[in-house]
Structure formats: structure tokens, C-alpha cells
Amino acid sequence: MKKQTQSMPLNTLQQGDCLKFLAALPDHSADALITDPPYSSGGLHISAKQAVTSKKYLGSNGASYPEFLGDHRDQRSHLHWSLLWLSECYRVLKPGAPVCLFSDWRQLPTTTDALQGAGFLWRGITVWDKTEGVRPQPGRFRQQAEYVVWGSKGDMPLQRGVGVLPGVYRVSIKAADKHHTTGKPTELMRSLVKICQPGGVILDPFAGSGTTLVAAAQEGYQWLGCELSAEYAQVARQRLAA
Numbered sequence: 001m002k003k004q005t006q007s008m009p010l011n012t013l014q015q016g017d018c019l020k021f022l023a024a025l026p027d028h029s030a031d032a033l034i035t036d037p038p039y040s041s042g043g044l045h046i047s048a049k050q051a052v053t054s055k056k057y058l059g060s061n062g063a064s065y066p067e068f069l070g071d072h073r074d075q076r077s078h079l080h081w082s083l084l085w086l087s088e089c090y091r092v093l094k095p096g097a098p099v100c101l102f103s104d105w106r107q108l109p110t111t112t113d114a115l116q117g118a119g120f121l122w123r124g125i126t127v128w129d130k131t132e133g134v135r136p137q138p139g140r141f142r143q144q145a146e147y148v149v150w151g152s153k154g155d156m157p158l159q160r161g162v163g164v165l166p167g168v169y170r171v172s173i174k175a176a177d178k179h180h181t182t183g184k185p186t187e188l189m190r191s192l193v194k195i196c197q198p199g200g201v202i203l204d205p206f207a208g209s210g211t212t213l214v215a216a217a218q219e220g221y222q223w224l225g226c227e228l229s230a231e232y233a234q235v236a237r238q239r240l241a242a
């Protein structure tokens, strides 16, 4: 049964919990989900998991960023919570819409389970190679990559006006372009949003400093975003207004 919801103006960022934000969006109202949720990856034990994000994620550029929220769950509850918001996204997306979810190596299995559990088809993984600029670890492989788990809401036609996209994105993090503890490079996001059909509506329920939304606007898409932290919502709004 179709859910009766209020429509929300396009190109709007809402500050609040994404479960409420998504519940207010009509069925079949977005053309792509491109998002970077909290990974809840840092810290093995409860005290470490509940630590503020500035302690869990130490940046290599020495900059300090506001704390971000929702990064405290253990793996089982992370999966459960991911199913809640991804199921709402499933309802909101149009049939055939692509989905891109950022993940690190620890949460890859949880992310691919959540994607499929919510009803999406899992189509693959594309890699963000952060280059050799990331912190080296003596005697270990460099933690140089994050991943984009991608899929679609059912069949995704080949003829969507979208070209061939890279299987690996090699993009370094630049201090001047980083506005969040785990902010993604704008160049990376400008390339990634092109999975959406030209001019479509891109949904990002975990906007952080707004990089997906900025990239969407720069590439000629419409967008809808949400961010729980008032501080980061403000950062995103400033970037979007610039």
C-alpha cells in the first residue's frame, strides 16, 4: 500500500533524524540514493565505541572538526538500524534507481547484508583509493581504500543516459576541501553522482558537511538531504549557499 506523505521542496537540507525525514517523503520521489552513513567502525568495546568521534577517528592533517553523531552501534545493532533507514529509502526511490553506500572494510559484510535485506539488488563494489597520502602502518598493508557498495531498486535499465563509470576512484583528501571528520572529497562525489540519470533527484540522508549535495548541485542534479548534527547541517548549508 502507498504511504501518504507530505512532499518536501527539492534542494532542501533538513536537520534532524533521517528516519523522520524519510518517513515524510512520498513514495517514488527520488532517482538515486548516494550516502555515507556513520560506519560505527571505530572501537571494539563499548567504552571505545561510545567515545567522541574526534577520539575514534584521528585525522592525518591535524585539523579538528565538530563531533558527528550515530557512530556508537555494535555490528548487530548497526545492521538492524541500517535495515530501518534503507527500507524507508527503498520506498522513497523510484523503480530502477541506483544506490551507493560508503563503507569501510569492517562494515562491508554488514552493508551488503543491509542493502539486500532492505530489498535492493546488490550489483557490486567500487573502490575509493585514497592514495598514499593516508597514514602508513609499519609491517601492515596501508589502509588506503574505502568502498562504495552499490545496487539498485530492482532492474536498472542499461539505457539511462549514463556513461561508463570507474571501478576505482583514485582521489586524495585535500585539507581545504575537508569539512567533516570523515568528509569525502568533492571531486570524488562529483564523479560518483553521475550514476544518477541526468537531472534526477539525489537523496542523501546522512549529509554531514553536505559534500554529496554540493556535488549534485554542481553536476546539475536536484537533491534532498538530511543531517542530524545542527553544527554540520549549518556547515552544509553554508557550502550549498556559496
Ligand SMILES: C[S@@+](CC[C@H](N)C(=O)[O-])C[C@H]1O[C@@H](n2cnc3c(N)ncnc32)[C@H](O)[C@@H]1O
Binding pocket: 016, 017, 018, 019, 036, 037, 038, 039, 068, 069, 070, 071, 179, 180, 182, 183, 184, 185, 205, 206, 207, 208, 209, 210, 211, 212, 226, 227, 228, 229, 232
Ligand atoms: C560519515 S558522515 C557523512 C560525511 C559526508 N559524506 C561529508 O562529506 O561531509 C555521516 C553523518 O551522518 C550523521 N548522522 C548520524 N546519524 C544520523 C541520523 N539518524 N539521521 C541523520 N544524520 C545522521 C552524522 O552526524 C554524520 O555527520
